[in-house]
Structures are given as C-alpha cells and as structure tokens.
Amino acid sequence: MKRATLEVTAAVGYLAVAFGLAIARATPATTYEASVYTGTPAVVWLAFALALAIAVGTTLAASGRQQGFAIALGAMVVTSIVSLPVVRNYRFSGMGDALTHLGWTQDLVYGELLPHELFYPAVHSFGAVFHYLGGIPIERALLVTLLALFVPFLVFVPLIVRDMTGSATAVGLAAIVSWMVLPVNNIATHMGVHTNSNALFVVPAVIFAVVAYLRRRPTGDRLPLGLSPFSILIYLTSILLLLIHPQQMINVVVLVGVLAGVQLLARFRFDDHPIVDHPTTYTHAVVLGALFTLWAASNARFRDAVSGLVYGLLTEDIGASAEVDQRGASLAEIGGSLGELFVTMFLEAAIIGLIVGLFVLVTWLGWSSVTPETSAFVTYFGLALVPLGGIFLVYFVGTPTMAFRQVGFIYVILTILAGVALAQLLGGLSRAITVPGATAVLSLLLGVLLVLGLVTVYASPVIYNPSQHVTDQQLSGYESSFEYESGDHPHVGLGYDPFRFDHGLYGLEGEETLSGASAASGEVDHEAFEAGNYSGAYNDVDHYLIVTAFDVTREVDVYQELYYSQAGLEGLEYDPAVNKVISNDEFRLYAIDSDR
Structure with missing residues (x-):
C-alpha cells in the first residue's frame, strides 16, 4: 500500500x-x-x-x-x-x-x-x-x-x-x-x-x-x-x-x-x-x-x-x-x-x-x-x-x-x-x-x-454482571438515608451491603460505625424476604432496607429473580410493617418495623 x-x-x-x-x-x-x-x-x-x-x-x-x-x-x-x-x-x-x-x-x-x-x-x-x-x-x-x-x-x-x-x-x-x-x-x-x-x-x-x-x-x-x-x-x-x-x-x-x-x-x-x-x-x-x-x-x-x-x-x-x-x-x-x-x-x-x-x-x-x-x-x-x-x-x-x-x-x-x-x-x-x-x-x-x-x-x-454505574441519584439517596436516622437501625441491602457507600461518601477515618450513627449494615435474608416476612428478614430487628435501580436490574433482569423477585419488591409497598421514607427514580429507603 x-x-x-x-x-x-x-x-x-x-x-x-x-x-x-x-x-x-x-x-x-x-x-x-x-x-x-x-x-x-x-x-x-x-x-x-x-x-x-x-x-x-x-x-x-x-x-x-x-x-x-x-x-x-x-x-x-x-x-x-x-x-x-x-x-x-x-x-x-x-x-x-x-x-x-x-x-x-x-x-x-x-x-x-x-x-x-x-x-x-x-x-x-x-x-x-x-x-x-x-x-x-x-x-x-x-x-x-x-x-x-x-x-x-x-x-x-x-x-x-x-x-x-x-x-x-x-x-x-x-x-x-x-x-x-x-x-x-x-x-x-x-x-x-x-x-x-x-x-x-x-x-x-x-x-x-x-x-x-x-x-x-x-x-x-x-x-x-x-x-x-x-x-x-x-x-x-x-x-x-x-x-x-x-x-x-x-x-x-x-x-x-x-x-x-x-x-x-x-x-x-x-x-x-x-x-x-x-x-x-x-x-x-x-x-x-x-x-x-x-x-x-x-x-x-x-x-x-x-x-x-x-x-x-x-x-x-x-x-x-x-x-x-x-x-x-x-x-x-x-x-x-x-x-x-x-x-x-x-x-x-x-x-x-x-x-x-x-x-x-x-x-x-x-x-x-x-x-x-x-x-x-x-x-x-x-x-x-x-x-x-x-x-x-x-x-x-x-x-x-x-x-x-x-x-x-x-x-x-x-x-x-x-x-x-x-x-x-x-x-x-x-x-x-x-x-x-x-x-x-x-x-x-x-x-x-x-x-x-x-x-x-x-x-x-x-x-451476568451488570454495570456498577454510580449515579447522582444513587449517591444522593445513600447520603440522605445515612443522614436519616431514627434510633439505632442497621442499613441493609438486597444482596449488597451498603457499607461501601458509607466509605465513598464519608471516608474511612471518621467514626467507625456506618455514617457515624448506625450500628450495623448487611444484607437481608432472601428466603424470608421472598416469603413476605419483611420484618424478620434481617435478624428480627428494626432496620432500613435500601433498594436501588442497580439492585432491581441485577436481581430481576440479570439474575431472573433467582434470589429476589419483582413480586417480593412490590410487596414492600403494601406491608404494614414497611414505611417508605426516601424515594427517587433510582433509590428507595424503607423503614421496617420488626414488631409488626
């Protein structure tokens, strides 16, 4: 050439x-x-x-x-x-x-x-x-x-x-x-x-x-x-x-x-x-x-x-x-x-x-x-x-x-x-x-x-691994959820522990507990969650449940409801033990009462 x-x-x-x-x-x-x-x-x-x-x-x-x-x-x-x-x-x-x-x-x-x-x-x-x-x-x-x-x-x-x-x-x-x-x-x-x-x-x-x-x-x-x-x-x-x-x-x-x-x-x-x-x-x-x-x-x-x-x-x-x-x-x-x-x-x-x-x-x-x-x-x-x-x-x-x-x-x-x-x-x-x-x-x-x-x-x-794209709305939702604190409630996620977002938002050299106020973080038990037992899905204690667009995409679209189903997620909206306290297009925070 x-x-x-x-x-x-x-x-x-x-x-x-x-x-x-x-x-x-x-x-x-x-x-x-x-x-x-x-x-x-x-x-x-x-x-x-x-x-x-x-x-x-x-x-x-x-x-x-x-x-x-x-x-x-x-x-x-x-x-x-x-x-x-x-x-x-x-x-x-x-x-x-x-x-x-x-x-x-x-x-x-x-x-x-x-x-x-x-x-x-x-x-x-x-x-x-x-x-x-x-x-x-x-x-x-x-x-x-x-x-x-x-x-x-x-x-x-x-x-x-x-x-x-x-x-x-x-x-x-x-x-x-x-x-x-x-x-x-x-x-x-x-x-x-x-x-x-x-x-x-x-x-x-x-x-x-x-x-x-x-x-x-x-x-x-x-x-x-x-x-x-x-x-x-x-x-x-x-x-x-x-x-x-x-x-x-x-x-x-x-x-x-x-x-x-x-x-x-x-x-x-x-x-x-x-x-x-x-x-x-x-x-x-x-x-x-x-x-x-x-x-x-x-x-x-x-x-x-x-x-x-x-x-x-x-x-x-x-x-x-x-x-x-x-x-x-x-x-x-x-x-x-x-x-x-x-x-x-x-x-x-x-x-x-x-x-x-x-x-x-x-x-x-x-x-x-x-x-x-x-x-x-x-x-x-x-x-x-x-x-x-x-x-x-x-x-x-x-x-x-x-x-x-x-x-x-x-x-x-x-x-x-x-x-x-x-x-x-x-x-x-x-x-x-x-x-x-x-x-x-x-x-x-x-x-x-x-x-x-x-x-x-x-x-x-x-x-089988959706993008880990972090959006403005996700970060805003996590920040608001960590600031929204009632008592000593853990923050938990669907197959994902939210503590990483605490690291990203506040660093690791501040107070050791999640967002400086909450005592713990973790993941809900998917079997209890799918059975509709939202209040007992995390160690039978009051807790905050975080659901993001990433979670829904991963669990429903990619994993095809292997662990968490669309019906289980929709049930959160009607359960008397569940109260939605923060919501935007890509982030929802639910307060879950273990006594109900």
Whole structure:
C-alpha cells in the first residue's frame, strides 16, 4: 500500500474516533445504565469499529512512521472505549473496592489520612492531585487516574517487543493483542478504580525497563555506584508499582529472580550465548525483593492476607472448586452455563494462550526462526511462567480471587509473547499460502478476538454482571438515608451491603460505625424476604432496607429473580410493617418495623 494511501486511511480513522467521542460526549448518561455498551449510542460503536478496523489493517500493512500512526490510532480507540464513563459523565463507576478507594482518597484530600499510612497509596494520591490541579470532583479525579494508569499498558507492550525482536511485524501484532486488554477478566481484575487491576497496566513499564537494561549494552557514561540509567528506571518503575499494589510487585520480583537464575545457569553451561552477553540482574532481584519485604512485612493488611491464604489452603471447604460449583449451579438455574460464560469471557484469552504456549514449545525445540537474541527473551519469559503458574495454583486452592488476579499478571506476559508468536505464525502462513492471504486470515482472526476482548472490558449483563454505574441519584439517596436516622437501625441491602457507600461518601477515618450513627449494615435474608416476612428478614430487628435501580436490574433482569423477585419488591409497598421514607427514580429507603 502506498504511503499517501496509508496516511489518508489513518486520517479517516482518527476522524472516526473524534466523531465517536463527540457523539458520546453529547449523549451523557442521565440514569443508571446496566451496560456501558448498550447505554452508548450505536453510532459511537460504528465509528470506533471503523477506526479499529483501519488500525488493524494499517498496522499489519505499514512499517516505520506509518505503522506508528496506526498503532497510535488503535491505542486511541481502546483508550476511548475505556474512557466512556468519563466522557459520558458518569458520577462514578464501581460499587465494591472502588468506593472504599474513593473513601480513602476523600480522607487524603480532607487531611484525615496521610499517604504513607496506606499500604498502597499511589492511586489515591494521584486522584487527590488531579482533584486539586484540575478542580474536578474526587470521583471524577479517580476515573481520570484509571485512564492515566491504563495508557502505559498500550504504550509499553509494543516497545518491549521492539526491543526483543526488532521486527515491525511483531511490534504491530503485539500492539493489536494489547488492544484486547487480556489482563482484565471481570472476576478479580476489573476496568475500574481497583488498585490491583490498575497495577497490572503499569507492569509493562517495569518489564520495558528490564528489557532495555538487558538489550542496551553499557557505555562509558555511568552513574555513581556503577548504576546505569536503565537500572535506575527499573527501580523507579518498580517503586511506583509497589505503591499502586504490592501483589503485582511480588510477581515482578519473581520474574526478575527467574531472569537472574537463568543467567546464572547459562554462565555455568555456555561460553557463547546471548544470555551470557546480557548484563546480570542479580542485584536487581535482591534490591526489588528487599523493597517489597521492607514495605509489606510491616503492614497488618499484608499479614492478614497471608494468614487468610494459609487458612484457605488448610480448610477443605474454601477454594476455587467450591466457588465454581456454586456459580455453576446458580447459572444453570437462570438458563446459563459455565461453558457459555467461559466462551464469552475467556475464549480470546484461551486462543492467545494456546498460540503462545505452542510457540514457546516450538522455540525451545529449536523449530522456530527467531533470532538467538529473541529466543533468549522467550526463554526468560517462558521459564518465568512456571513459578508464576505455581503461585496461581496456590491461590487457586487457598483464595480464588487472588488466583484470578494472578491470571491477570500472567496475561501481561502472554500479551508480550503473543506479538512474537503471531509474527512467527504469520510467517508460516505466508509460506503456506501467500503473504496477502496470510495477512487477511490473521487480520480476520485478530478482528474477532478484538471484539471478544473489548466486549468484556467492562461488566455488563452479557457476563451476568451488570454495570456498577454510580449515579447522582444513587449517591444522593445513600447520603440522605445515612443522614436519616431514627434510633439505632442497621442499613441493609438486597444482596449488597451498603457499607461501601458509607466509605465513598464519608471516608474511612471518621467514626467507625456506618455514617457515624448506625450500628450495623448487611444484607437481608432472601428466603424470608421472598416469603413476605419483611420484618424478620434481617435478624428480627428494626432496620432500613435500601433498594436501588442497580439492585432491581441485577436481581430481576440479570439474575431472573433467582434470589429476589419483582413480586417480593412490590410487596414492600403494601406491608404494614414497611414505611417508605426516601424515594427517587433510582433509590428507595424503607423503614421496617420488626414488631409488626
């Protein structure tokens, strides 16, 4: 394809992104949206699809500066999709850990908490900085922080592959795979204000620093103590990662430790090998391990997490198998299945994982055509997957949520290796058919995988998990309900404990009880609720019941009345023990008398 044609085509793609963003901005969310995908106008998705198709095609067809424009276009499309809650003026996104992080950020802003008092203060500190510098609400500042920490993933994955291979084809393919955002699995890693997930997107910056250190031979310009600029970069990016979330720092320590071990063994076995020529990472492994140990071992949250893991390993009824069985039974009751959910959520990840696994095996058998230098890096990362997989297995038995966080990190590594693997696959297809034919086949495959990956970046009813969109009316309702206090009544929810909203509204460093006045919070018993026993549905005590648009969507539309039915919700309006005290379009608060 001619240079002028490539540039005009890329320009059309950029205009499509700009058009899509303008339409999205002009149609803000005015009520709760169960899915950002269906809530966003279809014309926006058509514009993004056009731009992404152009990005994929030109990335594979171009080289040099034109390929750079194409990669930037694809990254812009994906970043635009990730930014939709900000562009479409969501008040906030996230009803679990995200609200607690919002509370900690409020504590930082209002002087109730100092950054060093948090185990992982980076996200909250960035949010506070954006709040002050941008003059924007704290909720929005955290959503902007999410975007700022996401972009390094799209930037550094292709840069890593460029240093590993020097192949424009591999770089372009790595960029395309990064657009699938494979580290997000919506089980334990999420596209939201979730520090563990946010840390995953910074990991490629650390890996780039390591690869750059290994690839760029030292020159005469050295820093004091014999340090190289790339060593300093490794330490700085690792400290940032540590402050975002230490769990992902553990994985980086393991990765660098494996690199050091491979280098040590190579020096015993080989006299002439690319690994022998690489500068050693022994010191880096020790320093990074010491940094993590000093930061984490003295923290109570870390000790509690380790204790929970050990307890899970020693307790038979805790583990992923029990959780999977429970989820499978629930899905079957509403007409779904684990197989269907796997295809929706993990098919593209499984295909990429299979391709990478076969590529690593072929490389180790000496059947691939990669250069010895590239083969060395494949060996580094391939062997690192062994202990990283071992950690996954430990988590899988002990704490299933941690296991899927580990999967997120593993897919950062697989995303990097996928660029090299797919380049080899393209070369093999080109020899079997033709170069244009092979490019067309691979483009089609990647296009399908991109759709599968991007359609599950955010939670939605497609994966039986409605959006955690927090609206103005929801926050206003929660705030009014916490302020409305009669006696010592707990606030309870339908399958959701309201204490997270207390965190988001008032922080965590004030009074320990819910909203500073109420004694408890929790969830109603769904069996008593469905039997019409509203007064006895929560420990037979007077309580406040909160029902939101999110609850109704989740329980009635998505879970198809598995736990709470529309009839049960309507019965609240007529029961003499129930009094509606606060109501708007998306929030209702009922005072329930246990004596009636």
